[in-house]
Amino acid sequence: MADPVEILVASRNAKKLEEMQRILREHLVEIAVLGLDDVTPYDEPVEDQPTFVGNALLKARAGVAATGLPTLADDSGLCVDALNGMPGVLSARWSGPPKSDHRNNELLLAQLADVPDERRTAYFTCAVAVVLPDGTEQVVEGRMDGRIIREVRGAGGFGYDVLFEADDAPGVTTAELTPADKDAISHRGKALREIAPLVADLLR
Ligand SMILES: O=P(O)(O)OP(=O)(O)OP(=O)(O)OC[C@H]1O[C@@H](n2cnc3c(O)ncnc32)[C@H](O)[C@@H]1O
Numbered sequence: 001m002a003d004p005v006e007i008l009v010a011s012r013n014a015k016k017l018e019e020m021q022r023i024l025r026e027h028l029v030e031i032a033v034l035g036l037d038d039v040t041p042y043d044e045p046v047e048d049q050p051t052f053v054g055n056a057l058l059k060a061r062a063g064v065a066a067t068g069l070p071t072l073a074d075d076s077g078l079c080v081d082a083l084n085g086m087p088g089v090l091s092a093r094w095s096g097p098p099k100s101d102h103r104n105n106e107l108l109l110a111q112l113a114d115v116p117d118e119r120r121t122a123y124f125t126c127a128v129a130v131v132l133p134d135g136t137e138q139v140v141e142g143r144m145d146g147r148i149i150r151e152v153r154g155a156g157g158f159g160y161d162v163l164f165e166a167d168d169a170p171g172v173t174t175a176e177l178t179p180a181d182k183d184a185i186s187h188r189g190k191a192l193r194e195i196a197p198l199v200a201d202l203l204r
């Protein structure tokens, strides 16, 4: 039997990578989904673009240039209405280096301390880009609407999940959902389920 086609998922975030591999493996059954730890290390780009789409393309292009493998990358973040869309593309490193989910969540609570419940709306967004060695590029986006609560709750997920209640799963944070329940409603789940058939077609 021929070796399976390989794709690289270029993320340094172990929890995000786990979500991506879980969703992709379900939808791309005959494709081997590798992570950055499965390939020779390369210089990863600085995520300096003003948009999620721009950063996702940057990460995917760098992966394909370094490895020669079709590469998928996710750039995602939390956009809070009362903060004019911040932290947005800066979500991962909002509270400064070294990257810390805990400090980011403390900062979010502090920034929203005086914001009343009805104005604590926010959404997660995710751009997923796939780039092939022949230069073909595709990008899709997914979104999950919800609100920011006042105390962290839950042990699942990552990042700001402990402070986010999705409109599609009210009363619990996305850190309290099972992995499958988060994938079913998440920005990342939506984007990856949309791009998976495109990837399958491109690799055929
Ligand atoms: O760039 P890579 O290496 O993929 O990993 P990263 O963590 O730096 O990823 P991003 O640059 O895309 O930043 C995304 C940040 O947005 C937040 N975020 C994105 N998706 C999330 C989710 O599903 N749940 C909670 N927080 C999320 C979280 O703080 C992430 O670190």
Ligand SMILES: [Mg+2]
Pocket (backbone or CB within 6 Å): 047, 092
């Ligand atoms: Mg990043």
